[in-house]
Amino acid sequence: MLGIDTMSRARAYNSLPKTVKYLQSYDWLDFRAYSKVGFRTFENILPLLTGLPPITTRVLEEQFKALEKNAHRFMWNRFKEAGYMTAFGETHMETFFRFYELHPTDHYVRRFEEELWRGNYVCSGSMFPERHLFDYILQFIRAYKDPYFGFFFSNSFSHDYPGSPALLDKHLIEFLEQLRQTKSWNSTFVVLFSDHGVTYGKPRNDKQKEFYYEERLPMLFMQVPDDFKEVFPDEYFNMQWNQNRLTTVYDLHATMLKILSLSTNTRQSKPDACPKVTGLTEKISSKRTCKDACVSEIYCTCQCLINAPNTWLTRKSLNVAVSKVQQISQAIKTDVKCTKCAKLKYEKTNRIHFYTRGNKTWYIVNFDVSPGYKSFEAILEYDGQRFTHLVTEITKAMADQSCVYAYQDKVYCECIKDNKCT
Missing domain, CATH: 3.40.720.10 (Alkaline Phosphatase, subunit A)
Incomplete structure (x- = not known):
């Protein structure tokens, strides 16, 4: 093999x-x-x-x-x-x-x-x-x-x-x-x-x-x-x-x-x-x-992705995805004193597709954030009332991840100096 x-x-x-x-x-x-x-x-x-x-x-x-x-x-x-x-x-x-x-x-x-x-x-x-x-x-x-x-x-x-x-x-x-x-x-x-x-x-x-x-x-x-x-x-x-x-x-x-x-x-x-x-x-x-x-x-690849139209639901899927990534980033505790993770800001949307199965719709949202120019891809399940099951995938590395040691933290953290630290 x-x-x-x-x-x-x-x-x-x-x-x-x-x-x-x-x-x-x-x-x-x-x-x-x-x-x-x-x-x-x-x-x-x-x-x-x-x-x-x-x-x-x-x-x-x-x-x-x-x-x-x-x-x-x-x-x-x-x-x-x-x-x-x-x-x-x-x-x-x-x-x-x-x-x-x-x-x-x-x-x-x-x-x-x-x-x-x-x-x-x-x-x-x-x-x-x-x-x-x-x-x-x-x-x-x-x-x-x-x-x-x-x-x-x-x-x-x-x-x-x-x-x-x-x-x-x-x-x-x-x-x-x-x-x-x-x-x-x-x-x-x-x-x-x-x-x-x-x-x-x-x-x-x-x-x-x-x-x-x-x-x-x-x-x-x-x-x-x-x-x-x-x-x-x-x-x-x-x-x-x-x-x-x-x-x-x-x-x-x-x-x-x-x-x-x-x-x-x-x-x-x-x-x-x-x-x-x-x-x-x-x-x-x-x-x-x-x-x-x-x-x-x-x-799963047993579905046909469709380009998402510019509707309120599409925009909502993007907002949910970006917000979740920001929440994860801000919750990270850095391992190096007087450092913190910068607040990630939405930069642009690369693509949004969707597909339906049964009475549920899945949105695949790919977007960039800064600083660090990192890209994420989020998969969100929509049941007609709310979005659940967010999954993010790394498509680029952050520029500076030196303040965190755990890999699962590195993917969400762009390290900066904490000016409030003494």
Whole structure:
């Protein structure tokens, strides 16, 4: 399993065109409606690895050093218990590595990556981190006969540098081709996936509604080995069928455990967060809803957004969103003496869309505030009487967040000196 951070399906087609063409030439499955279930990386990757809901995974993130208590939930431990050799690695130690002091898998790239990180962020020695990671994966595969399970994550090129994924295109093809030449290719599943699309920056403020969908639909490509196709033709047919169905990390989680079950003739549990999920090897209904797939309303893409007209209700949704952000900001207590969060002021509206479902209307409001020139996106539910369930999403960083340490506070605070302080 190889993940690439912040890579929606649309972005993959635009920034990795040669790789996508390569995948198509070898009949990789392309899941067109693969949906995220949480906002950022942890809220999507940990549900994939553990089957737990995003709320629980946020608690795990805060107490990551105590993860040994939940080790049995992690996918790689399921495979390890079944006799698989396991490996885990990533290119950016700020994602997972900063929490893992112990070895979660048989092979763990942390120490190697620590040495690489003594150098440049993008290039280490004569190669960039992804090239080192690709070489490590190939060495891992060649060192062992079946079975093995590897989980790897790339984020050096795609997370912080908007145009950089294109630099990875050629090298990713070279890696996949080398992978295809290995002896175990015909018995190995290869999953190329992401956690979410672009969550911040100029694209998220674009007036077009497409970026609302793009951010919620990460890429998911899968190479199904010939051995599996021959032995389980019905399951493979269902996987092909499900390329055009709503799917999530819970489906992928269940699918990996289903593969383990078929390989070892053992019974595996279903995701705790979505126990009705059966995985991609069983046909998914065309009538599946976000609720069926355990996708919350704020991340659901099963609706058509409409440009909101300039009515009193539209203006009210904007006022409610701006007021809520201001309230959160002013309630923050700073961690540095004689500082405070500046009062945020509304600057401009980037876009407002809405959609209806049943007797409720949802407004998606994207706007800028100052100082700090930060952008927010709020999703508000209107039941005919009042607005509820405000959710804000970061699209730009504040200029100065030095007076607060908690991340959830940083996103709302622009630090200034408190002149009343003595």
